[in-house]
Amino acid sequence: xxxxxEPAEMLRAREAALYERLATLPSLIVAYSGGVDxxxxxxxxxxxxxxxxxxxxxxSASYPERHRAMALAIARDFGLRHEIVRTxxxxxPAYRANNPDRCYHCKHELYTRLxxxxxxxxxxxxxxxxNADDRGDYRPGRRAAREFGVISPLDEVGLTKDDIRALSRxxxxxxxxxxxSACLSSRIPYYSxxxxxxxxxxxxxxxxxxxxxxxxxxxxxxxxxxxxELAKDEMRRLFEEDRxxxxxxxxxxxxxxxxxxDLKGYxxxxxxxxxxxxxxx
Numbered sequence: 001x002x003x004x005x006e007p008a009e010m011l012r013a014r015e016a017a018l019y020e021r022l023a024t025l026p027s028l029i030v031a032y033s034g035g036v037d038x039x040x041x042x043x044x045x046x047x048x049x050x051x052x053x054x055x056x057x058x059x060s061a062s063y064p065e066r067h068r069a070m071a072l073a074i075a076r077d078f079g080l081r082h083e084i085v086r087t088x089x090x091x092x093p094a095y096r097a098n099n100p101d102r103c104y105h106c107k108h109e110l111y112t113r114l115x116x117x118x119x120x121x122x123x124x125x126x127x128x129x130x131n132a133d134d135r136g137d138y139r140p141g142r143r144a145a146r147e148f149g150v151i152s153p154l155d156e157v158g159l160t161k162d163d164i165r166a167l168s169r170x171x172x173x174x175x176x177x178x179x180x181s182a183c184l185s186s187r188i189p190y191y192s193x194x195x196x197x198x199x200x201x202x203x204x205x206x207x208x209x210x211x212x213x214x215x216x217x218x219x220x221x222x223x224x225x226x227x228x229e230l231a232k233d234e235m236r237r238l239f240e241e242d243r244x245x246x247x248x249x250x251x252x253x254x255x256x257x258x259x260x261x262d263l264k265g266y267x268x269x270x271x272x273x274x275x276x277x278x279x280x281x
Contacts, residue, residue: 023049028049054082057084065203090194133161226256
């Protein structure tokens with residue numbers, strides 16, 4: 001993966017600002033999924049605060065097992081103080097309804113748990129991994145973060161996704177070139193109900209494509225249609241070595257009647273394309 005960071009002096013200034021910001025906190029809970037941003041923030045917070053930093057992973061039906069394994073491995077290998085909590089957003093009708101504000105209900109559940117944990121433990125703040133590139137995207141979860149007073153240190157100091165990848169690479173974090181991650185519910189079109197059965201099917205479908213050698217991908221669940229998004233530089237490989245036939249067979253075995261390839265390829269937030277929404281800032 002190509003990483004384009006800011007000029008070195010600007011990157012170092014932002015990195016220094018991050019550590020200065022973290023050092024102002026008596027203690028901190030990091031909402032830690034094991035993705036690129038939260039892994040770097042958890043690592044940086046541990047460097048700045050030691051045992052006063054606690055990384056907390058929320059486990060739920062929409063959290064992929066491969067992300068859980070990655071989060072656990074990084075916590076072990078990099079000495080993070082780490083705990084797992086169970087969240088139950090899928091039991092909420094507003095979340096299952098899958099309106100465009102679904103992410104708000106997920107984050108509301110998460111921050112309810114994390115701020116309660118912080119209060120019980122006497123921990124000063126809760127932080128998420130939002131970065132400067134997230135400002136213009138449609139992210140209703142940011143509203144929940146504001147309501148609960150969750151801070152975003154990476155965004156506060158202006159670190160972009162490419163900056164975070166560059167710094168993660170320097171730190172030796174294996175997430176530095178990981179594809180962007182999102183919960184499994186993000187593969188289900190708005191207004192189509194979220195269910196545990198759909199989430200498990202999506203996870204198994206994406207695992208099947210990874211087993212065929214694909215890396216940057218999504219399987220969007222459109223009822224009996226699986227819409228595959230692949231990175232453009234990987235799309236050609238789908239039709240080599242009979243991979244398309246194996247992918248088709250694997251996804252049909254999971255219950256899909258039709259398996260389609262999206263010719264636009266993988267892109268973040270493709271299910272937002274039909275919505276007319278203002279970014280949440």
